[in-house]
Amino acid sequence: MNLRFSPLQEDDIHLACRLLQSNLPESVYNQTIFACGGYPEYLKAACKCGSHSATLLIGAYSEDHLIGFAEWRRMEQMLVLNNLNVDAAYRKVGIGGKLMAYGETLAQKDGISKLALDVFSWNEQAHAWYLRLGFAEEGRTYWYVRDLAPSIDRDREALAYIIDDYPMAEAHHQKYGFSSLKIRTKEKTSVVGRLGEQYYRIQLQSGGWSGCNLLTDVLMDLDREKRLLLLSSDAYLRERDPGLILSTESIRMIKLLENQEVLYE
Structure with a gap:
């Protein structure tokens, strides 16, 4: 098989996204951007500046046919693998390993010595593969879902909050289908993601949730039809909020690179 690894061609981005969808359960897929x-x-927009972009899409091609891809995000101190997918018909021949090696080469070229990724705990085969490649588990994130509900019978007119840069968030949402809101209340400032018309997504800090609160009142004021998607490192969050349903669990994995040639088969 004549394999070629190169930046993903723009015309193949839709193919890569369909490949990504085919490898995730629908319930989990719908809880992601x-x-x-x-x-x-x-x-496409993220990759407009080519090799200078923080987002790098690498395609694996057999002739001119896309059979796999990896999406890397360049952070200040590490390179994050956001996606790695290989067509089911071409697995077990080392394509995934070569995509990983390509990423490690990019990291070393940029002077980055740390790789990171998240893998779902139910994907035991992928988890074991990353362990064999030298990744170690750093922590776990539990994905909880719940319906919105008011904390108290609050007067909507008395609900005080400020949303920073709301017009920009709306423009982003209309174009891409997801966005992020920075909401300021008298209690604190919160960053809340919006996923389509289905979910508000909140990354919780340790101990940062006790059920319905002022923030849920604000979110209901904005759109009471959405559900909450809460990401937390707390495996026992439901003990404080019985309305939560555990949806899935992801594992953050880390690999520290050494100055050596990278070869994966």
Whole structure:
């Protein structure tokens, strides 16, 4: 098989997104930005500046046919693998390993010595593979879902909050299908993601949730039809909020690179 690894061609981004969807359960897929209708266009925009972009899409090609891809995000101190997918018909021949090696080469070229990724705990085969490649588990994130509910019978007119840069968030949402809001209340400032028309997504800090609160009142004021998607390192969060349903669990994995040649088969 004549394999070629190169930056993903723009015309193949939709193919890569369909490949990504085929490898995730529908319930999990719908809780990610990947399911948002404008995600392919977002990737195109993210890669407009080519090798200078923080987002790097690498395609694996057999002749001119896309059979796998990896999406890397360049952070200040590490390179994060956001996606790695190989067509089912071409697995077990080392394509995934070569995509990983390509990423490690990119990291070393940029002077980055740390790789990171998240893998779902139910994907035991992928988890074991990353362990064999030298990744170690750093922590776990539990994905909880719940319906919105008011904390008290609060007067809507008395609900005080400020949203920073709301017009920009709306423009982003209309174009890509997802966005982020920075909401200021008298209690604190919170960053809340929006995934399509389905979810508000909140990354919780340790001990940062006790059920319905002022923030849920604000979110209900904005759109009471959405559900909450809470990401937390607390495996026992439901003990404080019985309304939560555990949806899935992801594992953050880390690998520290050494100055050596990278060869994966």
